[in-house]
Amino acid sequence: MCPNNLEGKRLRRHRRLDSFILAQINAGETGEAITDGTVSNISESGCLLMTAVTLTIGQEITVLFDLPEDGGRIEAKGVVRNIRKSQYEDVHNYGIEFLNIEPDMSKKLRFLVQTNSDFPIEL
Secondary structure, three states, rough: OOOOOOOOOOOOOOEEEEEEEEEEEEEEOOOEEEEEEEEEOOOOOOEEEEEEOOOOOOEEOOOOOOEOOOOOOOEEEEEEEEEEEEEOOEEEEEEEOOOOOOOHHHHHHHHHHHHOOOOOOOO
């Protein structure tokens, strides 16, 4: 059995893939476009989102982006779980946990991460 914690740090449930995917960020409740951003890493259960817009922990959003090689469009509802300062001025890194992910979308994301785990992807 694998541990869930290692030296006080929680281990991730899913492998992450470094990426550079352009994304649209919409407000969770209204669906109104907030801004654009970049998905800088992604997993089956969430992503790291870079944007200049200020979001808050617990805020629900929708992240929309296209998968490479015509893998389809992802429209994932998510919640901001953490905020980290970026190396770039006026840019924030947001840890997004996907909510109620549909099985088809989960399958696409799992395939993306597993088939590209040796190198980062750019879109």
